[in-house]
Amino acid sequence: MLPCIIALFYSFSPPYSLEKMTDLVAVWDVALSDGVHKIEFEHGTTSGKRVVYVDGKEEIRKDWMFKLVGRETFCVGAAKTKATINIDAISGFAYEYTLEINGKSLKKYMENRSKTTNTWVLHMDGENFRIVLEKDTMDVWCNGKKLETAGEFVDDGTETHFSLGNHDCYIKAVSSGKRKEGIIHTLIVDNREIPEIAS
Structure with missing residues (x-):
């Protein structure tokens, strides 16, 4: 009968590494x-x-x-x-x-989320900004932090004002005039419109 040799190898690595994630x-x-x-x-x-x-x-x-x-x-x-x-x-x-x-499947949640949020990504002052508007609460998030905002009624809708560093920003909400489209939200930074990304 041949002897059975068991060798144990331990490798110490940071708590999060692909090496440890064998399963x-x-x-x-x-x-x-x-x-x-x-x-x-x-x-x-x-x-x-x-x-x-x-x-x-x-x-x-x-x-x-x-x-x-x-x-x-x-x-x-x-x-x-x-x-x-x-x-x-x-x-x-x-x-x-x-x-x-x-409580919803990831697919259903993301489909619903695309209806309840708007997302914009922009690069300025050497930094990337991801801005998210939650339409149901009108909360504005930037890079993971909820921003202080001020709402204002204007002739053709509303504006939600906030600042990013030295930059004046606002999200303009106007009616599309079409029931299916609803309200259109547009991000304006330093008087320039920022295109929305698909969320």
Whole structure:
């Protein structure tokens, strides 16, 4: 009988590295008002291990679980948006991983979000700015922070004023005149219109 030799190799690396993420099974990018967040999920199908990372930071770790299917719920972003990863068996030892945001599938959430927000990206003074308007609350976010704003009624609609450094900005809201289109929001920075990006 041949002797059995077991060699253990340990490598010490930062808490967040691909080296340690050997059971990585799913990655999602989720656009919220405070930015785009990366959600990564590890699932050890032999140990039941579950690890959730949000923007590289470990949010949940469960090392040994007998139940391989189930769900993990956690919060994402500055507004503490509820997220849930569903783990379902599809056949034998194959699993399906789905992400829900605020109780909706990621696809449905993003479709709804594109109707309730406007997003602009601009570069000025050597810096990138991602500006998001939440239409339902008229909150304005820039690079992950909610901005102080001042609303004003004007002849053809409303203007929501704010500043970015030394730059005067406002979001103008005017009626499209068409029921299906609703209100059109336009970002103006230093009297220049900024094109909206698809969210």
